[in-house]
Amino acid sequence: MDPIAYVNGSFVPLSEAKVSILDRGFLFADGIYEVSAVLDGKLIDNASHLARLQRSLGEIALELPESLERIEEIQKELIARNELTNGTVYLEVTRGADRGRDFAFPKGVRPTLIMFTSAKDIINAPSAKTGVAVITVPDIRWTRRDIKSVALLAQVLAKQAAAEAGAGEAWMIENGLVTEGGSSSAFILTQDDVLVTRHNSNEILPGCTRKAVLKLAEERQLRVEERPFSIAEALSAKEAFATSASLFVQAVISIDGKPVGTGNPGPMTQRLREIYVEFARATAV
Template identity: 80%
Template sequence: MDPIAYVNGSFVPLSEAKVSVLDRGFLFADGIYEVAAVLDGKLVDSASHLARLERSVGEIGLALPETTARIEELQKELVARNQLDNGMVYLQVTRGADKSRDFPFPKGVTPTLVMFVTAKDIVNAPSAKAGIGVITVPDIRWERRDIKSVALLAQVLAKQAAAAAGAGEAWMIEDGKITEGGSSTAFILTQDDVIVTRPNSNAILPGCTRKAVVALAAERQLRVEERAFTVAEALGAKEAFITSASAFVQPVITIDGKPVGNGKVGPMATRLREIYVDFARATAV
């Protein structure tokens, strides 16, 4: 069955989904995206994703063509039309297509809104039990990483380097410290059992899964510290892991080929993953 996509007010077969070659998302990466997980046919942490969407479009002066409440309704209908049980909904909004290619914001142009789904069994992913390796690469991105922009070339290059090295993710380094993964947030567990992750700022994307995991850990009286950390500190940690909408909580067992801790999946990452999955199922809409 041809999957169904949503394009500017219509549900269409994915193979027929089209936007103009003059769309500013295509020409300038002038757009914002979101990815929400789907569990048992329901959206995970939808409110956080839509709040981040509103913030990101606001930061670049882009008006949403629909309310966030309507967008959530459309996402649910898209999930239902595709009979999606587990996976992700991708959403992208751009400034739309003008009559020519010009840098300043065009006037009187309707923003483009597209959505499609991808099937993925996030809960039972083999890498959650086996752990992944990460490599480190220089962080060459722009200075507004808190905006979830579709301008992802630096992340593409980082993720490609990881794939070529047989790793599951790339951790980006700036001023000697880890900023974040190519599509994830980086965490470590120190030798004295403190969960450490970089604080939100313009240097990183404010991850929705990160936000939930930090809150869930704090609720259970686990020690959480928001600060930057080095590769050396990560290699000296008990555990390391990443969080994202498409991976939930995923253990990291090697960095640049060197083991983290004993080189095996640790109990903290395993427990936080279980806690997050329970949260995701309990709050999905």
């Protein structure tokens, strides 16, 4: 069956989904995107993703062509039409297509809104049990990483380097410190049982799963520090892990070929994953 996508007000077969070659998302990466997880046919932590979508759009003065309520309705309709049980819903908003290519914002142009689904068994993914290797790469991105922009070339290059190295993720390094992963937030558990992840700022994307995991950890009275950490500190840690909508909580077992902790997923990481899955199922819509 040809999956169903949503393009500017219409549900269409994915193979027939099209936007103009003059769309500013294509020409300038002038757009914002979000990815929400789907578990048991329901959206996970979606309100957080839509709030981040609205914030990112505001940072680049781009208006939504639909209300947030309508966007969630479309997400749910796509899940139903595609009979999606587990996976993700991707959405993208661009500044639309003008009659030509001009850097300045066009006037009187309706933004483009597209969505599609992808099947993925996040719960039972093999890497969830084995953990993943990570490599390090320089962070060459722009300085507004808090905006979830579709301009992802630096992340593409980082993820390709990881793939070529047989790793599952790349951690990006700036001034000797980890910013975040190519598509995830980075965490370590110190020898003193403190969870450490970089604080939110323009230097990283404010991860929705990261936010939820921190709240869940604090509710269980785990010690948390939001600050940068180095690769040396990560390699001396008990455990390391990554979080994202398409991973939930995933162990990092090595960095640049050197083991983290025992070189296997650690008990705290595994427990946090269990807690997050419980939260996801309890709050899904």
